[in-house]
Amino acid sequence: MKLLRALLLLGLFSLALAPVSAQVQAEKPAIVLTPQQEQRFEALLPNLRCLVCQNESLADSQAPLALDLRYEIRSMIAKGASDFQVKKYLTDRYGEFILYRPAVNLRTYLLWFGPLLLLAIGLIALYRFTRRAQAVAAPAVDEAALRKLLDDQAR
Amino acid sequence: MRYAIPVIVLLGLLALFAVGLGHDPRELPSPLIGKSAPAFELAVLGGEGATRVRTQDLQGRPVLVNFFASWCAGCQEEHAYLMQLAADEHAPLVGIDYKDAPADGSAWLAKHGNPYQQVLLDLDGNTGIDWGVYGVPETFVLDAHGTIIYKHIGPMTVEAWNRDIKPRLQAAS
Numbered sequence: 001m002k003l004l005r006a007l008l009l010l011g012l013f014s015l016a017l018a019p020v021s022a023q024v025q026a027e028k029p030a031i032v033l034t035p036q037q038e039q040r041f042e043a044l045l046p047n048l049r050c051l052v053c054q055n056e057s058l059a060d061s062q063a064p065l066a067l068d069l070r071y072e073i074r075s076m077i078a079k080g081a082s083d084f085q086v087k088k089y090l091t092d093r094y095g096e097f098i099l100y101r102p103a104v105n106l107r108t109y110l111l112w113f114g115p116l117l118l119l120a121i122g123l124i125a126l127y128r129f130t131r132r133a134q135a136v137a138a139p140a141v142d143e144a145a146l147r148k149l150l151d152d153q154a155r
Numbered sequence: 156m157r158y159a160i161p162v163i164v165l166l167g168l169l170a171l172f173a174v175g176l177g178h179d180p181r182e183l184p185s186p187l188i189g190k191s192a193p194a195f196e197l198a199v200l201g202g203e204g205a206t207r208v209r210t211q212d213l214q215g216r217p218v219l220v221n222f223f224a225s226w227c228a229g230c231q232e233e234h235a236y237l238m239q240l241a242a243d244e245h246a247p248l249v250g251i252d253y254k255d256a257p258a259d260g261s262a263w264l265a266k267h268g269n270p271y272q273q274v275l276l277d278l279d280g281n282t283g284i285d286w287g288v289y290g291v292p293e294t295f296v297l298d299a300h301g302t303i304i305y306k307h308i309g310p311m312t313v314e315a316w317n318r319d320i321k322p323r324l325q326a327a328s
Binding site for chain 1: 183184186193224225226235254255262263278284285287289290291310
């Protein structure tokens, strides 16, 4: 056990001594926003995608790029930029992918309305299928013959 | 005949999945393709005092702008190949050292070799943001007018070079 512990310690030490260069994260002055601006900032972030870890929003991500972008967005809002201007700034650089709700335009029609289209196709298929099944399952009933049969039985 | 429609639907779906799943979701199309390279004014690594290089200074010939950093594992992966490209193909490489301490960048290049004609410093990462960089290494192909004609995401490979970069570079020069 002692040997194991010594080896572990040695391993940790060698890790600590390994020359590792790290990403530089400059200390920047905090940006103070008015309560309304702060609210807009908070509302905007969950709708923006972190491009490093794509399933996280800019609100949640701790990736250095997300920190940089949050800072940039804060400073834009502090300078009076509108939500639209912030989004344009981001999409100009990273494309529409950064928006979780991309704008409705020619390129995104299929994305927005594709599910509706699929639903419509499914409904039409279902309608036609059930109609055909009904036609097969319910043959015309000869009422006179049926009455006669029942009458015969009752007698 | 009864099965014609379901089979066609199935084949269509399979084709859709094949295309969709073949995409690497980490490789995003850059909105900057076909546009002028975003403006920057950056210090030169190991440069004298106040020398600054601007985007316009890259014009006049096609150039490859490679964002890298000493802390980036993918950059180490591609580095040997970049060295080879610089030596064999005279690839016009300009490096932008992204969010890296200049001393770390210099030490890294001294250790692994320097394939760049020029190395610029993007200390705060703002140039990276303007260029839409979201993960180093990324390599931009610029024509002689400073227009971005292609962007390669991730480490440079022989396949990517021969298929995507070299033909464009030749067409641009």
